[in-house]
Amino acid sequence: MAKKAKSFPIYVLNGPTLNLLGTREPEVYGRTTLSEIGKRVKERARTHGLDVVFRQSNHEGDLVDWIQEARVQGCAIILNGAAYTHTSIAIHDALRAVQSPIIEVHLSNPHAREPFRHHSFVSTVATGVIVGLKDMGYLLAVDAVANLLKDNNK
Numbered sequence: 001m002a003k004k005a006k007s008f009p010i011y012v013l014n015g016p017t018l019n020l021l022g023t024r025e026p027e028v029y030g031r032t033t034l035s036e037i038g039k040r041v042k043e044r045a046r047t048h049g050l051d052v053v054f055r056q057s058n059h060e061g062d063l064v065d066w067i068q069e070a071r072v073q074g075c076a077i078i079l080n081g082a083a084y085t086h087t088s089i090a091i092h093d094a095l096r097a098v099q100s101p102i103i104e105v106h107l108s109n110p111h112a113r114e115p116f117r118h119h120s121f122v123s124t125v126a127t128g129v130i131v132g133l134k135d136m137g138y139l140l141a142v143d144a145v146a147n148l149l150k151d152n153n154k
């Protein structure tokens with residue numbers, strides 16, 4: 001893991017319907033658009049000397065492919081799997097094969113919502129989980145990755 005620190009980007013991967021952030025249920029997810037979150041994430045990563053690959057897809061297979069790409073070309077994964085969080089064994093299995101840090105992020109707090117959002121197939125393989133802090137969660141995840149990579153370099 002240490003060999004990858006800083007020379008490879010953080011993969012920030014976003015699942016279905018997150019492309020509609022800003023207009024989709026703003027009382028739940030906030031008013032910040034996904035492209036604004038991407039901009040802020042890149043700025044924050046830069047302060048740590050880290051690059052970012054920022055992507056969104058509505059398709060489960062894309063997310064699996066990108067997790068596999070991040071496994072060899074990334075230093076860490078920050079994942080908001082959106083609804084696939086609660087359903088996808090395929091994403092769970094892809095993440096199991098990753099050896100670098102995995103931070104699960106959700107804008108809302110799924111535990112305070114409907115029971116079908118209480119189970120996450122990501123949490124059981126994540127290094128850490130950040131929920132309920134809207135877009136701030138993504139920035140805290142970047143800080144967490146930077147710290148984890150530092151610790152791994154000791």
Ligand code: DQA
Binds near residue numbers: 016080105106108
């Ligand atoms: C979400 C929470 C999920 O339950 C939901 O399906 C989403 C967004 C969040 O960021 O709060 O699409 O991942």
